[in-house]
Amino acid sequence: MASGGVVDVDPGLGPRRWGALGALALATFVLALDMTILNVALPSIAADLKADTGGQQWTVDAFLVVFASAMLPAGMLGDRFGRRLTLVTGLAVLLAGSVVGALADGPGLLIAGRAVMGLGAALVSPLTVAVLPALFGPAERAKAIAALTAAFTAGLPLGPLVGGWLLDRYWWGSVLLVNVPLVLVALAGCALLLPETRERGAPPVDVLGAACVAGALGALCHGLIEGPSLGWGAPLVLASWAAALPLLAVPAARERGRERPPLGLGLLRDPAFGGNALIGALISFILAGLIFVLPQYLQAVHGHDAFGTGLRLLPLLAGVLVAARGCQPLVRQFGPRGIVATGLALLSFAGIQGSTTEVGSGYGLTAIWLTVAGLGAGLALLPATEAALAALPSDRSGTGSGLLMTLRHVGGAICVAVLGSLLAQVYRDRLDTDGLPPAAAEASRESVVAAHAVAGNTGRTTLADSADWAFTHGMSVTLYVCSLTALGGALLAGLLLPQRRAVRSGVTTLATAEGDARE
Numbered sequence: 246m247a248s249g250g251v252v253d254v255d256p257g258l259g260p261r262r263w264g265a266l267g268a269l270a271l272a273t274f275v276l277a278l279d280m281t282i283l284n285v286a287l288p289s290i291a292a293d294l295k296a297d298t299g300g301q302q303w304t305v306d307a308f309l310v311v312f313a314s315a316m317l318p319a320g321m322l323g324d325r326f327g328r329r330l331t332l333v334t335g336l337a338v339l340l341a342g343s344v345v346g347a348l349a350d351g352p353g354l355l356i357a358g359r360a361v362m363g364l365g366a367a368l369v370s371p372l373t374v375a376v377l378p379a380l381f382g383p384a385e386r387a388k389a390i391a392a393l394t395a396a397f398t399a400g401l402p403l404g405p406l407v408g409g410w411l412l413d414r415y416w417w418g419s420v421l422l423v424n425v426p427l428v429l430v431a432l433a434g435c436a437l438l439l440p441e442t443r444e445r446g447a448p449p450v451d452v453l454g455a456a457c458v459a460g461a462l463g464a465l466c467h468g469l470i471e472g473p474s475l476g477w478g479a480p481l482v483l484a485s486w487a488a489a490l491p492l493l494a495v496p497a498a499r500e501r502g503r504e505r506p507p508l509g510l511g512l513l514r515d516p517a518f519g520g521n522a523l524i525g526a527l528i529s530f531i532l533a534g535l536i537f538v539l540p541q542y543l544q545a546v547h548g549h550d551a552f553g554t555g556l557r558l559l560p561l562l563a564g565v566l567v568a569a570r571g572c573q574p575l576v577r578q579f580g581p582r583g584i585v586a587t588g589l590a591l592l593s594f595a596g597i598q599g600s601t602t603e604v605g606s607g608y609g610l611t612a613i614w615l616t617v618a619g620l621g622a623g624l625a626l627l628p629a630t631e632a633a634l635a636a637l638p639s640d641r642s643g644t645g646s647g648l649l650m651t652l653r654h655v656g657g658a659i660c661v662a663v664l665g666s667l668l669a670q671v672y673r674d675r676l677d678t679d680g681l682p683p684a685a686a687e688a689s690r691e692s693v694v695a696a697h698a699v700a701g702n703t704g705r706t707t708l709a710d711s712a713d714w715a716f717t718h719g720m721s722v723t724l725y726v727c728s729l730t731a732l733g734g735a736l737l738a739g740l741l742l743p744q745r746r747a748v749r750s751g752v753t754t755l756a757t758a759e760g761d762a763r764e
Contacts, residue, residue: 261438262380266389268434269373270396272336275427276366277400279308279339280533282408282420283359284540285554288694289417290355300352301692305537306661307356310466311363312370314459317648320371321451324444328372329435335368336432343425347418358421371649374634379442390634394627395569399562401532405540406555413552454496461492466662472670520741521633522649524585526656527734528626531592533660534727535561535599535618538668538720539611545693546604546713560612564619572627581628582742588625589735591617596728600721604713621731625738632742664723671719677711 283290287301294300323331339362346358373393381389411419468485475482536558543554568588575584595618602610633649676696678686681703689696689708696712699705 264434265376265380265438266392268431268438269376270392271427272332272369272431272435273373273393274396274400275339275424275431276370277397278404278407278427279343279362279366279424281401281404281536282423283308283404284536285405285408285544286412286417286420287541288544289412290352292694292698293417294349294352294355300356303356304352304359305665306466307359308363308366309533309661310463311360311459312366314462315364315367315455316371317458318452318455319368320375320648321455322368323372323375327441327443328376329439329441331368332372332376332439333432333436335365335372336428336435337365338362338368339365340425340428340432341365343421343428347421349418362421362424374649376439376442379440390631391569391573391627394630395566399565401536401561401565403562405536405558406552409550409552409555413550451496457492457495461489464492465489466659472666516741517635517743518633518649520737520743521585521629522652524589524629524734524738524742525626525633525649526652527589527730527737528592528622528629529653529656530660531596531727531731531734532618532622533656534664534723535615537661537665538723539615541693542602542717542720543611545697546716557608557611558615560615561619561622564616564621565623566619568620568623569627572624575624576628581632582738585625585629585742586735586738588621588623589731589738591621591624593621593728593731593735595621596724596731599724600728602717602721602724604717625734629738629742664726667726668716668719668723671722672712672715675711675715675718677715678708681705681708 283304287304290301290304319331319335342358342361342363342365344358345361346355349355349358374390377386377389377393407423408420411423464485468482468489472479472482539558540554543549543557549557572584595614598610598614598617630649672693673690676690678689681689681699685699685703689699689712693712693716697709700709700712
């Protein structure tokens with residue numbers, strides 16, 4: 246299965262490899278679903294578990310932070326001890342975390358369950374890509390990558406829809422228990438159909454370096470999330486930020502001078518890998534921002550139920566599916582750089598349109614800019630992912646895939662922390678609480694859901710109107726930031742990304758693979 250560290254296609258797999266791809270796609274879909282399915286449940290969690298804005302952010306970010314920070318060692322574990330073993334273990338951990346989170350009776354236990362889910366997801370995500378060279382030859386590998394990318398991008402907008410359907414029928418914990426049957430099927434498929442592969446001579450897992458990366462990301466997000474409530478100059482917030490930089494310096498120093506750096510940070514020096522990995526992180530930042538703020542707007546401001554909110558997010562999925570279908574011919578015709586830049590430009594346009602939303606805006610405006618956002622995300626993400634993977638030598642597929650996915654999910658985690666804090670700060674500053682008792686005023690500042698509850702208890706309809714206006718203004722600011730981020734990404738793509746990429750031994754480019762297939 247491997248020679249000199251290079252993974253070759255197992256000729257005995259036959260049609261079984263497509264079943265294995267289906268199991269990998271299902272696992273990838275579940276990971277994407279878990280990144281967004283909880284968003285529509287945030288109002289219910291705020292009410293049932295008494296979670297403030299910071300608690301709601303942590304229920305989302307506990308998954309994302311652990312997910313992002315544990316993927317580097319996960320890729321190394323797969324390379325060293327076996328990719329199938331690591332992937333199956335991750336699915337089992339994800340299953341356990343889902344059950345713990347669903348049965349939580351307070352924010353703390355829910356956040357702990359989400360963190361365990363993040364650890365399981367980290368063990369799964371990089372290995373779904375790393376096992377592909379053992380399943381598919383160059384002519385089929387690009388299609389397999391496209392299938393996994395489509396599964397991931399489809400799971401993001403479907404999360405709120407599935408979550409909304411469940412919330413209309415069951416309690417909020419059902420959005421986590423839905424993982425149980427899906428993960429069991431994926432686990433069985435991966436265990437039975439995947440071949441075991443590992444890298445001969447893989448370097449030892451750098452436990453200290455990986456722990457420092459995890460600590461740095463956690464400290465950064467902690468400061469960003471707690472800033473609005475504690476104050477940006479609070480000692481705890483400043484200490485969190487001060488700890489992040491030296492923690493990041495440790496793994497960077499340990500990588501220098503090593504022939505085979507265990508974390509693979511040197512891979513980022515390759516523009517084809519590093520540039521496309523950065524683009525993937527920016528896209529994740531933008532999508533996480535859209536899916537974090539929009540469900541709250543549709544539910545809290547417009548009063549839609551959870552399932553109705555999920556339905557109203559479907560234009561995002563429609564745009565992604567259209568892009569996935571048309572992306573490959575466009576890349577063959579114009580090259581990946583122009584398509585990635587065009588997709589990011591469309592995302593920027595969607596963010597600008599979304600930032601014009603007002604309290605009384607109809608759904609038509611939202612549907613239009615969501616469709617454009619999905620189209621842009623699909624056009625940018627698929628070729629960027631494929632080009633980054635094409636730059637990896639096959640003997641670093643686990644480590645490189647882990648690094649790629651780490652950067653992508655760091656983008657999502659930082660987005661929820663940064664934009665969630667920005668939204669909370671703008672909301673607090675704009676909310677009019679004049680005339681309210683201090684306790685009621687403070688409760689109203691926690692979230693728009695809390696403000697509506699206070700308004701209902703006190704009969705202050707003007708408070709509800711002010712909360713709607715303040716939240717919508719905060720959403721407009723966050724979407725404007727997303728637009729600027731996408732515009733900057735489009736410029737970077739045009740300047741940094743290579744137009745074509747030569748074939749490496751690990752994964753071929755989309756254009757080359759399809760060319761080989763035609764020959």
